[in-house]
Amino acid sequence: MKKKANSMRHEASRNHSIAASRAALLRSLSVGAALCISGGIAGAQEAAPQVEETVVIKAKALKESEKAKARLDKVPGTASVVNNADVERGRAANAEDVLAYQPGVFAAATSGTGANKISIRGSGLNTFYQGYSLGIKYLYDGLPITGPGGTQEDLLTLGGVDYTEILNGANAFAYSALSLGGAINFVTHTGRxxxxxxxxxxAGSYGYRKYQVSTGGVSASGDTDYYFAYIHNQRDGFQRNTPNTGEDYIFNLGHKFNDRLETRLVVRHRGEELMNGSTLSLAQIEADPRQNRLLSGRRKPGTTLITSKTTYTLDDQSKVEFGLAYNDYPLDNGWAYTTTPQDWKSTDLTTSLRYLRTGDRLFGKLSNSTVSFSSTNLVRGDVTGYNQNVATGVRTFSQYTKYSGSRDTVLALGNDLRLNDQTTLSTGLSFIEVDRDVRIENAIRANTTSNPQSVKYIDRTVAPRIGLRFEASPTLQFFGNVSRSVDPPVTWQIGSTGNPYLRPLMPQKATTAEVGLRANSDNHEGSLTFYRTWVSNELLTVQIAPPTVGNPLGDNVNMNASKTIHQGIEAGLSSKLWKSRAGDRVSYRQAYTWNDFNYRNDPTFGKNELPSLPRHVYQGELLFQQAGGFYAGLNVRATSSYYADFANTLKAPSVTIWGAKFGYEEPGKKWKAFLDFRNLGDKRYAVAANTAYDARALTTPAYNFYPGDGFSIYSGLSYRF
Known part of the structure; x- marks a missing residue:
C-alpha cells in the first residue's frame, strides 16, 4: 500500500509537471506569435521565457440611470426611467419634453410655457394648471417638492437633471407616494x-432662448464630488403677449466620510416671471391660435429648495437613510392685468427616515425589508387676496386665508420575499395621516352661506399593497399587484380667496389592480400593463363661469365626485431595427396609452366619460444614428378626441403632430449640436383643455382650450471641456 501511494504521488507530481510545462509552452507560443507579428521570430524566442502573462478583465461601470432602471425593473408594476441625455438630443425646455414616450403619462405644455398639464392614470385630470400640478408626488433626489399645498410648477423646468424616474400609481410605494398618479423623481447631476x-x-421660434453653464468634479481622494449649474431661459411665447423668463442656480455637494457614512446636499433656487396664455374657443384656434384674449401673469420672486440625505451603513445587510427638505415657494399670482391678484406664501419642511435590510431569511426564503417614514409639514402657508385697479395697479385688501399646520405623514412597511428562483412576493402596508387646517381669518365680504370659514380635520387611513413578479425566463417577466391609494385635497382646493367661505373636501381613495409583463431581447425591449381603479370621492374641478377680463381663469369649483372608474392600457416598446458592421443603426421607440375614465352611476351624469384627457395617446420616434455621431429622426404624437365638459357635449378634436430632429454628437462626447423641428404641418389644434360643467348651457363660446404651438424650429450647441 505504501509503495502504491508513493507511486500515485509520483504520478501526480509528474502530471502536474507536464501540465505546468504545457502552460509554459502555450505562454511562450502566444507571446512568440505576438512578437513575430510585430518584429521577428528570433526576438520572440529570446523574450518568451522572460514574459509573465497577465490577463485583466474590466467590467463596464453602470451609469446611475442604468442602476435605477435595473432597480425599477423589479417593481411588480409600470415604472420607467428617462435618461435626460437622450432628451437633450433636441429641445429640453419643460416636462412635456422630458416625459414624452412614457407609457401612461400625459404631459402637455400650454403654449410652450412652464405651465404643464401632467397626468398619470387620470390623476388630477381636469384641474386648472397655471401654477400647480395635482395628483402626482414630485421629488428631487428622493425628497418631495409636493406637500399639503400641492406642487408649484416652477421647478418642473428640470434644469441640471441627470435622469428621471416615473413610477405609475402605487408602484411609487418606495417613495411614500400614495397618489393615484404615483411619483416622478428627478435626480440631479453630480460631479461624477x-x-x-x-x-x-x-435658441428657436417664438423667441426661445436657453443658456447653461456648469462645472463638476471629484476631489483627488475621490471622497468628495461637486456640481454647480446656472441656467437662464426665456421665450416671447406662441400666443401674443406671453413672455416668460427664469433663472436657475443649482449646487450639489456629496461627501463620503468612510465606508459606512456618506452625505449629500443639494440646493436649488429659481426665480421666474411669465404671462399666461389664455384659453380660446375651437373657432378662435382655427382662425388665429396666436391670439390672447385675456392677459394675466404670475411671478415667483424666488423658490428655494434645500435637500440633504445622509446614509449610514450599519453592516453588510442593513443601512439607514435620513433626509431633510426645506422648500420655500412664494407666488405672486395675477400680478398684472387681473382685478383679483393673490400673494401666496408657502414653506414646507420634510423629514424622512428609511431603514433597508437585505439578505434575511423569512420562512426559509430570501427576504428584503424596508421601513420608511415621511412627514411634510406646511410650516407657513397663507394667501392674501386683493382687489386691484388694472389701470393704476393699486391694490386694496380683500381676504386672508391661512393653511399653516397642515401635514401629510406616511409610515410604510415593505417586504420582498423570494418564494423561489422565479417568483418574488412584494407586500406593503402604509399608515397615512392627513392633517388639514384651513381658516379664513379676515375677509371684507360677509359669509352669507351655511359653509364654514374654518375646516380642520385629521384623516387616518391604512393602505395595503400586495404584488407578485414571476420571471418566466431571463428575458421575460410577468407581474401583478393590488394596491390602495389616497389623494388628500391640497389646502387651496378647500378654499383660497375667491369666496368668503370654505368647501370641506374629503381625501380621494382608490383601489387599483394591474397585471402586465416586461420583455427584452437583443433587438427589442418593452412592457405592457392593464389596470383598473375603483375610485371613491374623486377630487374634480369644474369651471362654473367662463374666463373674463380681470378673471382670466374663470370661476372654478373643487368637489368630491360620486364613484368613478379609471382603467387603461400602458404599453411601451423600443426596437433596434438595423445595425451595420460599421456601427450605424436605426431604432424605433413608441408608447401607447389608453385612458378609459368614467362615472359608475352618477345621479346627474350616469356613466359619462370623465373629461379633459384623450382616450388614446400614441407617440413614436424613428431614429438613425451614424457611428461617427450624426443622427436624424422623425417623430409623431397622435391623440384622439376627448370631451371637455362633464355633460359630454363638447369635444376637443383628434390631432396628429409630426416632428423631426437632426444632430451631431462628437464621439468623444465633447460637443454636440441639434436642430429640432416641431409641428411640421403647422397644425392648429388644442394641446390641453379646462373643463366645463355643461357646454350646452353656456351663453358664451366655450373658451376652454389652450392652443398648441405652430410650426417651430429649435437649435442647440453644447461643449464640454
Missing part, C-alpha cells in the same frame, strides 16, 4: 455624472 466644464446655448 457631469464632470468638467459645460456650456450650452439653445
Amino acid at each position: 455624472s457631469s464632470p468638467g466644464n459645460f456650456v450650452s446655448v439653445e
